[in-house]
Amino acid sequence: MLLSIRSLTKTFPGTLALDGVDFDLATGEVHALLGENGAGKSTLIKCLTGAYHRDGGTVALDGAEIAPRSTVEAQELGIGTVYQEVNLLPNLTVAQNLMFGREPRRFGLINTRAMRAEAREMLRQYGLELDVDRDLGNYSVAIQQIIAIARAVALSGKVLILDEPTASLDAREVEMVFDVVRGLRERGLGIVFVSHFLDQVFELTDRVTVLRNGRKIVTERTADLDRMSLIEHMLGRALEEEVEQQGAGKAAATHPDLLHFEGVGRHGVIEPFDLTIGQGEVVGLAGLLGSGRTESAELIFGVRPAQTGSARDEKGALDLKSPRAAIAAGFGFAPEDRKTDGIVADLSIRENIVLGLQAQRGWARPIPRAEQNRLAEDYIRRLDIRTSGREKPVGDLSGGNQQKVVLARWLAMNPRFLILDEPTRGIDVGAHAEILRLIHDLTGAGMSVLVISSEIEELVAVSDRVIVLRDRRHVAELRGERVAPDAIMRAIARDGTGDGETARCC
Amino acid sequence: MLLKRIAPQLIALAALVLLVTLVYPGFLDISFNDGRLVGPVVDVLKRGAPVALLAVGMTLVIATRGIDLSVGTTMAICGAVAAWAIASGWGLAPALLLALAAGGIAGLWNGLLVAVVGIQPFVATLILMTMGRGIAQLITEGRILTFNHPGFAFFGSGTILGLPVPAWLWLLTGAGVALLMRRSALGMLIEATGINRRASALAGVNATVLLIAVYVASGLCAALAGIVVTADIRGADANNSGLWLELDAILAVVIGGNSLLGGRFSILAALLGALIIQTIDTGILLAGFPSEYNLVIKAALVLVILVLQSPRIAAEWRIWRKSQRASREALAERSRT
Amino acid sequence: MKTRTLLGTTAALMISTTAAMAEGETVGFAQIGSESGWRAAETALTKQQAEERGIDLRFSDAQQKQENQIAAIRSFIAQGIDAILLAPVVATGWDSVLEEAQEAEIPVVLLDRQVDSSDELYLTAVGSNLVHEGEVAGEWLVNAVGDQECRIVELQGTTGSTPAIDRKTGFENVIAGHDNMEIVRSQTGDFTRAQGKEVMESFLQAENGGKDICALYAHNDDMAVGAIQAIREAGLAPGKDILIVSIDGVPDIFKAMADGEANATVELTPNMAGPAFDALEAYWADGTAPEKFIQTESRLFTQDDDPMGEYETRKGLGY
Structure with a gap:
């Protein structure tokens, strides 16, 4: 093996980003690294390139253990990286970019002629004939990407990590880059390929490793996989028994309509969609990363203003121009990124819990301290928030407990409609099941819930109805018995949308 | 809890008073003449008024992760407005109201630039800082606009119950704002906005209005400071009124242990910071050093205070003390066996 | 210039008052700005003095910027005026523009502040000690x-x-x-x-x-x-x-x-222009070169x- 990773572990305060991950890379192999947001792909790459330092496990290159402290050190060891955004200087010439930092020198001065010749020779290996004296910015992104690859290979020469290299390229350009990658494979390099374009994974790669929630799910030969099973690996199938049981007793109960959204959309963000939420109903939003799940929720909650569409309840029209308006309408929203959008890290658990309620009452009517204490103690007990006291800064808690504090903030306000975006991401298994049980209890008490999740089993377990999104559109709606992993995955994988029942496309 | 928060500032102030008393033994003398208290300490309370008033507003702005560089200039504008109104015979109450209105408008301008347009606070308030002195000069027509109005001059040099009016102004403003922050929910909402504006807005906090409000508060505090300074010299000096005072105000907030990154704040500690700065200034004047040393001495003292307050030094100190205690205990253990 | 001198001399013979000698002359004044009351008074007095003497004063406010003053002087030279008053904002960087004025044979009088250039380049400087x-x-x-x-x-x-x-x-x-x-x-x-x-x-x-x-x-x-x-x-x-x-x-x-x-x-005294115009009038009249520094009076005022x-x-x- 060229590169061999064993039990790689990396923790951040509150989250376990990598949990004992194994990963192998052979010479002359293109190995895809896949996973949803937060699965641990970028953490793994940063541990390899020296941007992060691992907490546990081993990384061996050519059999020797390595622990790079910086990207420069990683390059010297033989590991080079090319990112989605070209990491070169557009106002320098092609030759200068290629030779930057290792220019051929004569009498201490840069030998321009030798530099040009060497740069030209480098590019010829990639089948490129360019004027190396022109500024890099004059060339297309694809050419720039290839030049970046050439530079990375020249600097390192053993392992090449391509992090979403094709994200801003068109089909013809992708082919150009792929030809270069194939050439490098023949020269015996090991290449790690990160992408969320599954077609490209099947076209280019030899093996696939899928990460989910910081754990390695599977490593397989690409040829042995089909699209469905790959999506299954990425979105998860097996879940705790307990959750399974919760989902099992669910009947196709009828829910009186509570909210209607019609034609809600925003250009370039999400196509206009209709959505009806019943009282006490759990609606799940399923889809791959970037399919428009979070964006749908943000439009409903007024985080981003909708350009089209309307909302109404049984009393009449609702104006959802801002989160404050949505809250006034009885909505709540626990966002996906707890750290930046959820908690207020330096404030105490008590203050975080009462924050929403206090904002709703207005600054002039402070919640009495005794009432604040009672609320905080109540939710710490009910949601089993593990802390040494209500006055501890919420930033010191683990990820699962932070999520519970955000939930407590909303529950304290007793909303009629609660949106939960990835409520279980990055939290441990115990807390995971607790949160799913909580959703169950809330809807039992009449609250309506919209759940967004990358984990299909989780959606199946909690949802009465699942809406499937693809390419920024709501493409299918599944209810009753159709709320099952296979049906959801088929809908995501553009499979079975022709089915009469599921194709209630919007 | 409260005492623990302001302990570093109290200790610094006490140490500073001790130091000044060593150089100028009469520093703590207070006498009572013609119904007014007289003495260096009273001077500190009076002369510290502009920076203390600015520090009240600046604390709120900094708590939202902002900064208000325009307060010194706003002082000049408000002083000029007040002096102009008095000189044009509008009378005391309209003059004061106009000056406060000018401060409020200046704050509103800053607040809109920061909260609605989305310009960085440093740059947004720099605009008024640069432009405002020109506005003040237009009002005073480039000269020192003097007036003779005992009622207005009272705000600069009058006394109530023996204490100078400027001292009363900042004591009451400071206490009033501090109470408002802690007795209402404003304190917590401002802190939440400063720590994480996006999360606060998603939780329903009206962050935009709060941001505008703190800049308006800062503008009103600057207006009060401008009134004090103008009333004190019975004239509006557009060129020099409040010049560089924004920096002293920021310094007072920082000496008060408030983080420039926003979040938790203490107005009381910032006021102590203002007193520390003024004690240094008055101490230097009383000590009679040559003028060339003024700024060097001030900078050195501020540096010492900030270094002693730095969390890292405090942590090192705790570790050192713990290790000392541990080794002492180990020693005692050994001698026992 | 020569015709003017002749005309001036004739005028002096005819009317024989200093005020009339400068009648119709054009003088440019490159002022620093209006940063203080004193500066404003200097500007006001210069305009007043010019008016009394029948001098056509072209005024330029540089707003504390040297480049504005240099631009103003160049424009004065281009207009071919008869003399330039300059209150320099800084002491250095005046050589080239003063040379241009000298080549155009336009006398320059410094007001209130000094420059680091050679005193060959200006007629005289008026200021206090x-x-x-x-x-x-x-x-x-x-x-x-x-x-x-x-x-x-x-x-x-x-x-x-x-x-x-x-x-x-x-x-x-x-x-x-x-x-x-x-x-x-x-x-x-x-x-x-x-x-x-x-x-x-x-x-x-x-x-x-x-x-x-x-x-x-x-x-x-x-x-x-x-x-x-x-x-x-x-x-x-x-x-x-x-x-x-x-x-x-x-x-x-x-x-x-x-x-x-x-x-x-x-x-x-903010009346720097008075002595400056006196010197210029003498110079226009018969080419008399004044002293290189004209010290204004530092007059004492008391309650009496x-x-x-x-x-x-x-x-x-x-x-």
């Missing part, structure tokens, strides 16, 4: 106190500025020979009214409530006006319990003198010099 101002103030105080013991406090200008250094030197030169006079406290008041007041308060505090102070010497009138308020608020009579002498001659100090609260001021009348004439000048 800062050391001399301090000396005049000191001499007044020496005469006023006679043989009595006198403990003096001094309010300096901005630390390190030329006026602060020179005015201090001049004053010290004079009192050095008088053992009964001593500067006991000296601090900067930054040339401002507010600082003058604050620093004076600390002087009073430190000198037995002001009872040990015999006189105040302030480097400018604004600081003296602030100090007068501090003295009054301390329960003493400014101008009587503590003698007050300062420099500049701004209107407010004349008002204080009229009220008996200030004793003397040394005028830094009709301060109220002086106040009235000055307050309209834009101070």
